[in-house]
Amino acid sequence: MMAQQQSHRGRALGTIAAGGAVQPFHLLRWAFAQKGADIGQPFEAALFALASALFTMTVYDRVVPNNAIASLIALSIGLAIIILFDFVLKLLRAYFIDHAGAQIDREMGEEVFERLLAMRLELKKGSTGALTGLMRELETLRDFFASATIAAIVDVPFLFVTLTVVALIGGPVVLVPALMVPLVVLIGWLTHPALERLSARSMGEGLLKQSVLVEAIGSLETLKASGAGPLLAGRWSQAVGQHSDSLLRQRLIASIGVTFAGSAAMLAYAGVVVVGVTRIAENALTMGGLIACSILAGRAIAPLGQIAQLLSRLTATRTAYWQIRELMELPPEGPAEEALSLARSSGKIEARNLSFRYPGATEKALDGISFTIQPGEHVALLGRVGSGKSTIARLILGLYPPEDGLIMVDGTDVRQFDPASLRGNFGAVMQDGALLTGSVRENVSLGREAIDDDEMLRVCGISGTHQFLGQIANGYDLKLADRGEGLSGGQRQSIAIARALAGSPQIVVFDEPTSAMDAHTETGLIQRLQDELKGRTLVLITHRPPLLELVDRIILLDKGKIIADGPRDAVLKQITRPKAA
Structure with missing residues (x-):
């Protein structure tokens, strides 16, 4: 019945x-x-x-x-x-x-x-x-x-x-x-x-x-x-x-x-x-x-x-x-036919002649870019405001489909994957870092059965969340208001980082993860992340130089195109050379 x-x-x-x-x-x-x-x-x-x-x-x-x-x-x-x-x-x-x-x-x-x-x-x-x-x-x-x-x-x-x-x-x-x-x-x-x-x-x-x-x-x-x-x-x-x-x-x-x-x-x-x-x-x-x-x-x-x-x-x-x-x-996310499931990603990301334009926009946010990020590689996306850095992160996560070209994970177009299966292999911190109404525990675990208390405490220690919640009687059961109101910007980012690291995803995408943190907190976080992210793919978007310690390679963008791609120190020298002249 x-x-x-x-x-x-x-x-x-x-x-x-x-x-x-x-x-x-x-x-x-x-x-x-x-x-x-x-x-x-x-x-x-x-x-x-x-x-x-x-x-x-x-x-x-x-x-x-x-x-x-x-x-x-x-x-x-x-x-x-x-x-x-x-x-x-x-x-x-x-x-x-x-x-x-x-x-x-x-x-x-x-x-x-x-x-x-x-x-x-x-x-x-x-x-x-x-x-x-x-x-x-x-x-x-x-x-x-x-x-x-x-x-x-x-x-x-x-x-x-x-x-x-x-x-x-x-x-x-x-x-x-x-x-x-x-x-x-x-x-x-x-x-x-x-x-x-x-x-x-x-x-x-x-x-x-x-x-x-x-x-x-x-x-x-x-x-x-x-x-x-x-x-x-x-x-x-x-x-x-x-x-x-x-x-x-x-x-x-x-x-x-x-x-x-x-x-x-x-x-x-x-x-x-x-x-x-x-x-x-x-x-x-x-x-x-x-x-x-x-x-x-x-x-x-x-x-x-x-x-x-x-x-x-x-x-x-x-x-x-x-x-x-x-x-x-409205057509839902994912392929119209049966979607592929991505059980465990190796961490390889590849873009081929990738172009994208936001709905209603006249100019392309990305214009024919290509790159490959190997498994376990740590890469920073740098560029001026509006150069297309965050757009790449959104396309990697499958939040938007490309206008032209391909964005692939493990050699497969992300549009072929079931969206939930694809994003289950990512740990992402976006610019707004919005939190949900509910407890800190719920915001970190998001209802995932694999995230138990031990894992929650581990990632909260790495992100720095435990430093301000561990000494409060109801710390992890603290009820947050809409979008985390009542916490400082740095505290919200700390919880968002813990949420992204929970479950040890193979691919980590950070978009300005420390923009609201003070220098001391940021330094401690960088030290802890260096060990945490070993062997995992990192895509980092930032304007803060200290975070570049986490990467080995930099992709420099301007007006939706790649103008430099290489080892971190070599690209940084290329960026600072005009200033020295």
């Missing part, structure tokens, strides 16, 4: 992610496939609603004229039993709808988050805040399917059952509620295009507002220090104003259908009474039949009110679906 459920989930989510002929209502069908039999129970519960009308008709037409108290007691007991079952089934309906919504939320949320993590960076669109807001749209999908409004779809067949019963009891009286049905549907259909446009506009403005908010919270210290608060406050005010205006218009138009449905229910009730009185005058309808028809007419229109509300929510859900679908249709 579990395997069948997983298989069904995979097929459904695969359909949503595949693109092509996918339609928004695939989500709807999938939701009912998850709990279709359970949600179908409202139809049985709706049949019990007929009981109250038939009970009233019987009392007026049979009990009251004959003073049949015994029959009244029997009817009352029967009605009480029906009401009890109706109550239980309505509770079950609410439970199963909420359960189906939670299941959709969990499974879809996991799938979308996995696709977000696998996103190719060159295809990333929008700011961090916009992507965060896009993930929030999963709540729109969840709320749509988990709301009681979804039961209105199941209640629609009951509408025709109710009209049939009204026709059997009152004959032509049924024309009154029957005429209201197409009017309510027509109003909903006429307002739908405007709701579509406003929903798309509202979502775009909501994502813009989310982007400003995330940027402000993530850079609060910088905003205060630089005095940029008024700038973002103005952006926030403008975004809130535009979003509020769109939401107001959207709600006003949505209320037209809902309000008209309520008015139609009142008109149906009054119309049934008027027509019913003429039928009574013709002796074609009893008083009890008129009361029953008026009750049933109101119940027949009630699902239409829910349908009108459902249509207004459907526009927002469709918009959220298309936005999420764009993310799901």
Whole structure:
């Protein structure tokens, strides 16, 4: 059973992610496939609603004229039993709808988050805040399917059952509620295009507002220090104003259908009474039949009110679906076919006629460069700001695919490897050195089972982390704030270095690993790294001369091209020669 459920989930989510002929209502069908039999129970519960009308008709037409108290007691007991079952089934309906919504939320949320993590960076669109807001749209999908409004779809067949019963009891009286049905549907259909446009506009403005908010919270210290608060406050005010205006218009138009449905229910009730009185005058309808028809007419229109509300929510859900679908249709990292696994790299890195241009950039970051780094070789990439050093590191790690040429590890193009398998052979410290929310222990181990406490203490000793955490009672269980706020830049870099060294990866990539450290701390780190990195490949990017003690070779870049490549001392002499002249 579990395997069948997983298989069904995979097929459904695969359909949503595949693109092509996918339609928004695939989500709807999938939701009912998850709990279709359970949600179908409202139809049985709706049949019990007929009981109250038939009970009233019987009392007026049979009990009251004959003073049949015994029959009244029997009817009352029967009605009480029906009401009890109706109550239980309505509770079950609410439970199963909420359960189906939670299941959709969990499974879809996991799938979308996995696709977000696998996103190719060159295809990333929008700011961090916009992507965060896009993930929030999963709540729109969840709320749509988990709301009681979804039961209105199941209640629609009951509408025709109710009209049939009204026709059997009152004959032509049924024309009154029957005429209201197409009017309510027509109003909903006429307002739908405007709701579509406003929903798309509202979502775009909501994502813009989310982007400003995330940027402000993530850079609060910088905003205060630089005095940029008024700038973002103005952006926030403008975004809130535009979003509020769109939401107001959207709600006003949505209320037209809902309000008209309520008015139609009142008109149906009054119309049934008027027509019913003429039928009574013709002796074609009893008083009890008129009361029953008026009750049933109101119940027949009630699902239409829910349908009108459902249509207004459907526009927002469709918009959220298309936005999420764009993310799901982005090709993930790695090869389209079966990926290769890199169990243990020898450490050889090779670039052949490598070129790369960042998305939207006019100039190439790398222009036809070639080099080979042998296993165990320690190489520094030097050059001015913007010369392409960090770009090479990103390409080696497979974060971006080359525009032209090849970047290979152990003689194989990195694009053929499974990204997780490839990066499992690397220990990388990037420029930002961002830490995760959680303990220091979690930031070093990253959930890897092979990183036990002994290994954590070993690499923290090498990186210098143990020097400031070893003497604190809860040192390695110290909870870090977002991106490691509360620690100094040097402390964050120290933890990032420990994380990169954990597990003794064969290839180590350091991009400005000590830029925030003081000279004394840096000197101690260099001494410890000389022993730690023996026999392993090192790619070092730095502007700090002391770190060059770790390398034997330097590749000098300028404007995306290699202008010098050779032994460390020879290249350093070439760099300093113009200064001596």
